[in-house]
Amino acid sequence: METVTPEQRSPRVRKARCCIVGGGPAGMMLGYLLGRAGIDVVVLEKHADFFRDFRGDTVHPSTLQVLDELGLIDGFLKLPHQRLQKMDGLFGGAKVRIADLSRLKTKYPFIAFMPQWDFLNFLREAGKRFASLEVLMSAEAIDLIRRGDTVAGVRAKTPDGTVDIEADLTIACDGRHSTVRERAGLAVEEIGAPMDVLWFRVGRKLDETENLFARVEPGKMMITFDRGDYWQCAYVIAKGQYDAVKARGLQALLDDVVRMAPVLSHGIADVKSFDDVKLLTVAINRLPRWTQPGLLLIGDAAHAMSPVGGVGVNLAVQDAVATANLLAGKLMRGCPSEQELDAVRRRREFPVKMTQAMQVVVQNNIISGALKRGGQPLKVPLILRAISAWPWLQGIPAHFIAIGVRPEHVHSPVA
Numbered sequence: 001m002e003t004v005t006p007e008q009r010s011p012r013v014r015k016a017r018c019c020i021v022g023g024g025p026a027g028m029m030l031g032y033l034l035g036r037a038g039i040d041v042v043v044l045e046k047h048a049d050f051f052r053d054f055r056g057d058t059v060h061p062s063t064l065q066v067l068d069e070l071g072l073i074d075g076f077l078k079l080p081h082q083r084l085q086k087m088d089g090l091f092g093g094a095k096v097r098i099a100d101l102s103r104l105k106t107k108y109p110f111i112a113f114m115p116q117w118d119f120l121n122f123l124r125e126a127g128k129r130f131a132s133l134e135v136l137m138s139a140e141a142i143d144l145i146r147r148g149d150t151v152a153g154v155r156a157k158t159p160d161g162t163v164d165i166e167a168d169l170t171i172a173c174d175g176r177h178s179t180v181r182e183r184a185g186l187a188v189e190e191i192g193a194p195m196d197v198l199w200f201r202v203g204r205k206l207d208e209t210e211n212l213f214a215r216v217e218p219g220k221m222m223i224t225f226d227r228g229d230y231w232q233c234a235y236v237i238a239k240g241q242y243d244a245v246k247a248r249g250l251q252a253l254l255d256d257v258v259r260m261a262p263v264l265s266h267g268i269a270d271v272k273s274f275d276d277v278k279l280l281t282v283a284i285n286r287l288p289r290w291t292q293p294g295l296l297l298i299g300d301a302a303h304a305m306s307p308v309g310g311v312g313v314n315l316a317v318q319d320a321v322a323t324a325n326l327l328a329g330k331l332m333r334g335c336p337s338e339q340e341l342d343a344v345r346r347r348r349e350f351p352v353k354m355t356q357a358m359q360v361v362v363q364n365n366i367i368s369g370a371l372k373r374g375g376q377p378l379k380v381p382l383i384l385r386a387i388s389a390w391p392w393l394q395g396i397p398a399h400f401i402a403i404g405v406r407p408e409h410v411h412s413p414v415a
């Protein structure tokens with residue numbers, strides 16, 4: 001479909017000051033913050049609800065701090081969740097401590113594991129008190145509306161037909177496969193990753209208390225999170241090897257999994273077919289340009305992160321906070337200029353680049369090395385030996401994972 005011009009208007013038009021495309025962590029947090037500032041904002045989410053495939057469900061101390069600043073933390077922590085403070089691993093049979101969040105000087109020194117849909121529903125419910133915020137579910141942005149060179153909103157497909165959301169500012173939070181980005185013709189700079197990840201869940205008995213986060217063996221790597229009545233498992237494979245894994249058959253995969261993590265033997269039967277296994281094609285990329293006149297992209301739409309550190313959700317939330325801090329006041333008066341919109345990139349690009357650089361270091365020095373070892377014995381990398389031997393060092397990876405680079409605090413106006 002060609003880009004829509006005002007002459008090709010859909011019969012149904014909704015006007016808004018700001019249209020946010022995508023109800024993920026970035027879009028729902030930004031919708032909440034702009035609604036809180038009294039800005040007329042519409043969030044479009046293409047799915048009918050938030051109950052989708054497994055996605056990142058780690059809520060880190062920096063996001064917990066944001067929820068605290070918004071007065072939402074008590075309600076949030078009442079929702080079922082698990083807490084993680086110490087990250088321990090087995091590296092070629094040797095036990096190592098990777099990070100210890102209890103060493104952090106922060107109000108919430110733990111990672112809260114909560115299904116992403118609970119987090120998003122929570123934000124949606126909390127935002128209902130703002131009259132200027134509307135969240136439209138089952139509304140998929142399919143194209144941009146343009147007035148000359150300026151983006152003037154989006155055309156959306158809904159169960160009741162198409163609707164044109166005419167907006168002074170459109171903010172794309174539609175994730176790593178962003179339709180808005182593609183329609184805007186913005187090019188992504190690929191950084192690359194040596195691995196993909198298979199996600200699946202395995203039933204857990206309450207007396208299975210083993211608290212190992214990562215397991216690395218020659219040629220294999222896996223992460224397990226205790227999620228109450230199940231283990232969330234991430235099995236790391238070399239990039240592009242999913243078809244080869246499938247060709248070996250499900251049983252061969254499950255045998256490898258149980259050999260690495262015997263604690264999973266009782267629940268492994270929950271993985272009945274490859275339909276129960278979700279492939280995450282790992283990407284690290286970013287946009288050199290996050291804006292066009294009338295358009296801004298944030299979250300995964302602007303920078304897909306590696307799963308290393310599980311920071312994607314939190315960076316998306318931090319982007320949303322920075323966007324509201326920088327633009328909410330200006331949005332009250334109209335659409336910020338492209339130069340003003342670009343302030344978001346100028347603020348957030350440094351944390352994104354630093355985080356991606358650290359992810360690449362881990363990928364190249366730990367993950368690639370382990371995956372390439374085949375049958376040869378593994379040596380614990382020097383960096384992990386040092387962190388494990390000197391407990392005070394465990395605060396450094398903990399800080400990178402939990403707080404991140406340049407954490408944001410809420411300064412946006414309240415209506």
Ligand SMILES: Cc1cc2nc3c(=O)[nH]c(=O)nc-3n(C[C@H](O)[C@H](O)[C@H](O)COP(=O)(O)OP(=O)(O)OC[C@H]3O[C@@H](n4cnc5c(N)ncnc54)[C@H](O)[C@@H]3O)c2cc1C
Pocket residue numbers: 021022023024025026027044045046047054055056057058139140141142173174175176178179180199278279280298299300301305307309310311312313314316
């Ligand atoms: C399998 C998997 C595991 C992951 N594990 C972790 C983890 O443990 N920790 C972590 O921090 N991160 C993890 N991530 C990454 C994390 O989920 C993302 O970084 C984060 O969700 C990005 O938030 P976002 O709001 O930018 O985009 P998304 O969460 O991708 O949200 C985009 C939203 O936009 C909607 N959408 C897309 N296109 C349109 C459209 N055209 N119109 C309307 N709506 C649209 C989508 O339905 C979606 O709701 C994982 C990702 C995957 C896939």
